[in-house]
Amino acid sequence: MLWTFILLMVLLNACTSPPRKHSPPSRSSLPAITGESQTPDLENQLLATVKHAESLGPGNPLLLSSLYSLATYYEDRKEYDKAAVQYERALKLKEASSGPNHPDVAAILQRYARLLQAANRQSEAANLLLRSEAILAQTSTPSSSQ
Numbered sequence: 001m002l003w004t005f006i007l008l009m010v011l012l013n014a015c016t017s018p019p020r021k022h023s024p025p026s027r028s029s030l031p032a033i034t035g036e037s038q039t040p041d042l043e044n045q046l047l048a049t050v051k052h053a054e055s056l057g058p059g060n061p062l063l064l065s066s067l068y069s070l071a072t073y074y075e076d077r078k079e080y081d082k083a084a085v086q087y088e089r090a091l092k093l094k095e096a097s098s099g100p101n102h103p104d105v106a107a108i109l110q111r112y113a114r115l116l117q118a119a120n121r122q123s124e125a126a127n128l129l130l131r132s133e134a135i136l137a138q139t140s141t142p143s144s145s146q
Contacts, residue, residue, distance in 0.1 A: 046070045064093050068108075071115075080119035087112040106135040 050070055053063035071086035091108045098104055109132035116125035 043073065046073055058093065059097060064090055064097075067093070071111075075115050075118070078118075080115060083115050084112070084119070087115060101135050101138055103136065103139050106132040106139075109135070 046066065046069055049066040050063070053060055053066045056062060067086050067090040071083045071090060074080070074083035074086060087108065091105065091112060094102065094105050094108055109128045113125040113128035113132065116122075116128065
């Protein structure tokens, strides 16, 4: 999961930073992969990515992926309320761009439901899982036009 965040940050930085001369990084400039000292930096980078993606417009796919990354970051840290806010935002964006019955909406619903289960919000999680199952059942049924 952490490597996904790092890759997202590297790609965003490469797309938005002006070219610069290549010089080997010093040991102190390399990010630590583990350890509590880097988590605030990672959170700040993820928040900055979300803010940048928001400036690109609501239909930009970077916004959805950065919200999802931020949600999973908070989920991994057991900051369930913060994660729930980001999953809800990602869900609304995906519903707006793909419709409420898209399989990707079901995937977000499932992940959001797992978070709610971990936060001991069982009834809310059950509702999301039921909705997800209904979407998947509808999309996996062969259409009559085939």
